[in-house]
Amino acid sequence: MRERTARIAGSVALAALFVLPLAVLALQAVADSWSAPGVLPDNLGTRGFDVALRSGRAGEALANSIVIALATTVVALVIAWPAARAIGMRFQPPPTVFVVALALPLLMPSYLAGFGLTEWFIRLGIDGTLVGVVLSHVTFALPYAVLILISGFGRELNSLEEMAAASGVGPLERLRWVTLPSLRPTLAIAALLAFLVSWSQYGTSLAIGGGLPTLPVAMLPFVRTDPQVAAAMAILFLAPCVVALAVVARSARSPL
Amino acid sequence: MSGGLAVTGLVVSPGGSQAPVLRGIDLEVSEGEIVAVVGPSGAGKTTLLRALAGLEKPEAGEIALGGVSQLRLPAHRRRIAMVFQEPRLLPHLSVEDNVGLPLRVGGVAKEARRQAARARLGEVGLGGFAERRVAGLSGGEQQRVSLARALCADPDLLLLDEPLAALDPNRRESLRVLLASVLTARRLTTLLVTHDRTEAAEMGDSIALMLEGSIVQHDEPSAMFERPASGVAARFFGISNLLRIPGGPPGQVWAIQPEHVAVGAGELTATVVESTYRGSRVRLVLDWQGQRVEAMVDPAEAPAAGALVGFTLPAERLWPLPGDASTGSRTPAEDAGQR
Numbered sequence: 001m002r003e004r005t006a007r008i009a010g011s012v013a014l015a016a017l018f019v020l021p022l023a024v025l026a027l028q029a030v031a032d033s034w035s036a037p038g039v040l041p042d043n044l045g046t047r048g049f050d051v052a053l054r055s056g057r058a059g060e061a062l063a064n065s066i067v068i069a070l071a072t073t074v075v076a077l078v079i080a081w082p083a084a085r086a087i088g089m090r091f092q093p094p095p096t097v098f099v100v101a102l103a104l105p106l107l108m109p110s111y112l113a114g115f116g117l118t119e120w121f122i123r124l125g126i127d128g129t130l131v132g133v134v135l136s137h138v139t140f141a142l143p144y145a146v147l148i149l150i151s152g153f154g155r156e157l158n159s160l161e162e163m164a165a166a167s168g169v170g171p172l173e174r175l176r177w178v179t180l181p182s183l184r185p186t187l188a189i190a191a192l193l194a195f196l197v198s199w200s201q202y203g204t205s206l207a208i209g210g211g212l213p214t215l216p217v218a219m220l221p222f223v224r225t226d227p228q229v230a231a232a233m234a235i236l237f238l239a240p241c242v243v244a245l246a247v248v249a250r251s252a253r254s255p256l
Numbered sequence: 257m258s259g260g261l262a263v264t265g266l267v268v269s270p271g272g273s274q275a276p277v278l279r280g281i282d283l284e285v286s287e288g289e290i291v292a293v294v295g296p297s298g299a300g301k302t303t304l305l306r307a308l309a310g311l312e313k314p315e316a317g318e319i320a321l322g323g324v325s326q327l328r329l330p331a332h333r334r335r336i337a338m339v340f341q342e343p344r345l346l347p348h349l350s351v352e353d354n355v356g357l358p359l360r361v362g363g364v365a366k367e368a369r370r371q372a373a374r375a376r377l378g379e380v381g382l383g384g385f386a387e388r389r390v391a392g393l394s395g396g397e398q399q400r401v402s403l404a405r406a407l408c409a410d411p412d413l414l415l416l417d418e419p420l421a422a423l424d425p426n427r428r429e430s431l432r433v434l435l436a437s438v439l440t441a442r443r444l445t446t447l448l449v450t451h452d453r454t455e456a457a458e459m460g461d462s463i464a465l466m467l468e469g470s471i472v473q474h475d476e477p478s479a480m481f482e483r484p485a486s487g488v489a490a491r492f493f494g495i496s497n498l499l500r501i502p503g504g505p506p507g508q509v510w511a512i513q514p515e516h517v518a519v520g521a522g523e524l525t526a527t528v529v530e531s532t533y534r535g536s537r538v539r540l541v542l543d544w545q546g547q548r549v550e551a552m553v554d555p556a557e558a559p560a561a562g563a564l565v566g567f568t569l570p571a572e573r574l575w576p577l578p579g580d581a582s583t584g585s586r587t588p589a590e591d592a593g594q595r
Contacts, residue, residue, distance in 0.1 A: 165331035
């Protein structure tokens with residue numbers, strides 16, 4: 001009995017650790033006035049969301065961030081796939097030199113990368129565009145995608161693909177019936193990380209995007225000047241991540 | 257059903273390795289024939305099957321099935337199915353969907369695919385298993401599913417790569433019986449790779465012995481056991497006696513199986529060096545004029561080590577090894593040194 005109580009108490013404490021900061025954020029977002037030393041706001045209202053959506057361009061920023069994150073995820077996975085396959089089918093686990101080389105771009109501060117790319121993108125005429133921002137985000141999403149996808153390829157998948165080929169199953173059906181189901185959990189996690197890397201990019205978005213608002217770029221000015229608007233934006237910022245996480249949790253649940 | 261398989265001068269270096277694993281394989285398999293390919297580990301048996309299935313690219317040679325060259329065909333376009341040493345089932349599909357996998361490509365309707373899969377499952381003794389997940393099946397059942405899948409492809413050539421190797425003795429025996437009955441009933445042109453010479457003799461219409469990437473002898477099972485082409489072939493088939501007979505042609509080596517050496521009487525005499533009890537038989541090692549002779553005798557008549565015994569080498573059981581086979585002969589002293 002005591003053990004059960006302890007377990008429940010532990011679970012509640014753990015849940016509180018995740019839920020409390022969110023609850024404070026949600027309260028802050030709807031606190032039209034909250035004077036010290038009050039534990040709860042004096043007035044609740046939607047001013048935070050109203051300002052965010054009107055003067056903060058949160059709606060546009062949200063739409064941009066979703067489009068950019070989804071496009072970054074797709075481009076990163078398409079480029080990562082052949083690279084991960086080539087490495088993973090041959091070396092398992094991959095040699096350290098590959099891992100280090102692939103991770104090198106992650107060591108660079110994102111604003112520096114964005115600064116370097118801006119010069120080049122201006123010449124290409126894609127600075128300040130969605131395409132430009134997506135390409136700059138891919139720089140950071142790609143290493144994660146390749147490193148994670150490598151673990152999905154290997155001898156076991158190779159043996160199943162060989163079996164399918166020897167059973168008369170052609171390349172497209174092999175992809176449909178063997179490769180994709182086998183890689184599903186790995187693919188889902190790689191996609192989630194690519195999405196989140198893009199979603200939280202600030203430096204490159206600011207350097208490349210110019211006037212193009214994304215959520216982190218739109219939110220930052222409000223953090224000091226108007227915490228209620230910043231909190232409202234943070235809630236908007238969080239919602240797509242929760243959806244992405246739920247989709248991935250579902251995809252990763254039925255591995256081979 | 258089309259004609260048989262003809263392999264000529266096949267050279268394969270798997271994965272671009274420098275030394276070829278297959279060094280000029282020549283092999284003929286008639287339509288409906290079951291050829292058992294035997295040989296020690298590393299001889300190239302699996303590489304041969306993989307090359308036939310299109311999973312390894314040959315550097316030279318020809319593979320023709322029913323008179324049609326297979327070399328330019330990718331694996332999935334060859335009318336060749338393969339059962340691997342491990343079942344290689346897709347865990348996210350049911351048993352029935354695993355078996356019906358080869359029919360997903362031919363535009364076969366779902367119902368027809370289901371019926372075909374269930375028929376093949378019945379054929380391998382898994383009639384009620386269609387809806388099951390593969391995860392709950394035993395090793396033997398999984399290998400039956402993989403056999404049913406290969407049959408579902410309706411191949412012109414079936415390749416079996418040690419399909420019984422990973423099973424325990426009981427399951428191995430029951431799957432061997434099933435495999436033999438399915439192959440006999442279908443008269444499928446089949447290449448069965450095994451390292452077990454007894455299994456090869458039981459299941460193959462003929463046996464091909466592979467050594468170091470070449471087929472050194474391909475003949476009917478009795479010939480492989482009684483008329484080996486070389487000392488190494490003789491040893492692989494359990495003929496441990498490779499003897500020079502005093503008064504016979506100089507340099508000629510004769511092969512005779514231990515079971516055929518008659519101990520107890522006869523004009524020849526030898527000293528018993530070793531006498532090992534093996535259940536129903538006793539294995540004797542004799543020293544005959546410096547040559548090592550193995551014999552199998554009834555436990556009740558087995559002499560003890562050190563005894564002087566008479567024996568005969570029946571002329572009709574002696575097989576003269578072709579060419580210079582002297583390397584296969586061992587003396588009792590050499591034998592002791594090896595151990």
